[in-house]
Amino acid sequence: MQQIHSILKIPPRKPDSHKGDFGRVLVIAGSYGMTGAACLCSEAALRSGAGLVTLGIPESLHGIVATKLTCVMTHPLPETHLKTLSDMGRQDILDFSQRFDVVAIGPGLSQYVETKRLVLWLLQNIERPIVLDADGINALAEDTATLDKIKQHVILTPHPGEMARLLKVSTTKEIQSKRKEIAEKFVKSRDMVTLVLKGNNTIVMNNEKYYINTTGNPGMATAGSGDILTGMIAALLGQNFPPFEAAQLGVYLHGTAGDYAKQAVGEISMTATDILDNLPKAFLNHIQNK
Numbered sequence: 001m002q003q004i005h006s007i008l009k010i011p012p013r014k015p016d017s018h019k020g021d022f023g024r025v026l027v028i029a030g031s032y033g034m035t036g037a038a039c040l041c042s043e044a045a046l047r048s049g050a051g052l053v054t055l056g057i058p059e060s061l062h063g064i065v066a067t068k069l070t071c072v073m074t075h076p077l078p079e080t081h082l083k084t085l086s087d088m089g090r091q092d093i094l095d096f097s098q099r100f101d102v103v104a105i106g107p108g109l110s111q112y113v114e115t116k117r118l119v120l121w122l123l124q125n126i127e128r129p130i131v132l133d134a135d136g137i138n139a140l141a142e143d144t145a146t147l148d149k150i151k152q153h154v155i156l157t158p159h160p161g162e163m164a165r166l167l168k169v170s171t172t173k174e175i176q177s178k179r180k181e182i183a184e185k186f187v188k189s190r191d192m193v194t195l196v197l198k199g200n201n202t203i204v205m206n207n208e209k210y211y212i213n214t215t216g217n218p219g220m221a222t223a224g225s226g227d228i229l230t231g232m233i234a235a236l237l238g239q240n241f242p243p244f245e246a247a248q249l250g251v252y253l254h255g256t257a258g259d260y261a262k263q264a265v266g267e268i269s270m271t272a273t274d275i276l277d278n279l280p281k282a283f284l285n286h287i288q289n290k
Helices: 035-047 059-068 087-097 113-125 135-140 144-149 160-166 172-177 179-187 225-238 243-265 272-277 279-284
Strands: 024-028 052-058 073-077 102-105 130-132 154-156 193-197 203-205 209-212
Touching: 024 035, 024 087, 024 225, 035 052, 035 059, 035 225, 035 272, 035 279, 052 059, 059 073, 073 087, 087 113, 102 113, 102 225, 113 135, 113 144, 130 135, 130 225, 135 144, 135 160, 154 243, 160 172, 160 179, 172 179, 179 193, 179 203, 179 209, 193 243, 203 243, 209 243, 225 243, 225 272, 243 272, 243 279, 272 279
Parallel strands: 024 052, 024 102, 052 073, 102 130, 130 154, 154 193
Antiparallel strands: 193 203, 203 209
């Protein structure tokens, strides 16, 4: 397996560009008490260059996120009695997803059994590249054989705890002790999967190559940081970066934004919104020279 060290630069935009040139991203996220995850992911996708972003959210939470998200469109979806996404919305989401270039699934979805069932069905039926994170990964842990039934490329972004659930490992200590070996075993023979194993020196890997990230700092170990990364990778996929490169570039710039946030507020007081606020600076300094 080849280790990759170089990172693609972002090409400058042409003067006659329009928003349709930079990808339409659908975010499926959120539940009662976890609308923040959905909003962070959606805003990060916009800040990472997506032309259009729409958030699919449980219908009773629609007003909350619509008020908060000025530039993100919203799409209310059927919900359970716990205000999580309902399995009744599967056809609505499937039909709606055809309008988009990439779908991000997972932030703040909850682990309610009906919602997990919905996620597994979507993974097998959506015909767009998917970025799967958080509770989307927790749903997949119930049936990892679903990865053999996907129709498009899936980028998984687990932290060590979620990776332990995927592999049915009892503690994260085993994951952390042999991160590269575990990642390599997971992606082996899975041509349609790219893995982003988060943590210090995040690993990005498919079954041919891998990258070990060097940006970022401990201040980024804060709620919502991973939701931002999900939106970033989805946006880069929508801008026609191949899956591995989208994940690699997303991880690198996510860490860079965190490093700028550290300069501004330090590690202790850093929040996810500090990372979000520093995305423009991270991207601005990574644009390819004309």
